[in-house]
Amino acid sequence: MGGDIANHTWPDGTPRLGAGAACELCRADRITHWYGEDDYGWVADCEICDTPMVVWRQHGVTPPETVVEHLVACLSAAATQRYGIGRFSIDRHMRQIPDHFHAHARPHASIS
Ligand SMILES: [Zn+2]
């Protein structure tokens, strides 16, 4: 969906002002394995943890609960693809970047 790089607001009018430069999740650099994306967010391997991670497309920590469910479902699909059914846990604790919603899928120990 050809994005306009001069557009500094999200479709709903939320300003991206500055965040794109300061926040690595807003930049959404495709430097790791990329699982997919849609209007709500994207899933890629976390550069720091090397586990699948879903990121909300907007800069903020409070997506609507329906969006959270959707994003977690996308993350689960990616993690299932990588680790297998039920071999991971969803981790919604935001350690490195506390001001932009994201969640990790962390594999259970014992996968070697
Ligand atoms: Zn991470």
Ligand SMILES: [Zn+2]
């Ligand atoms: Zn951000």
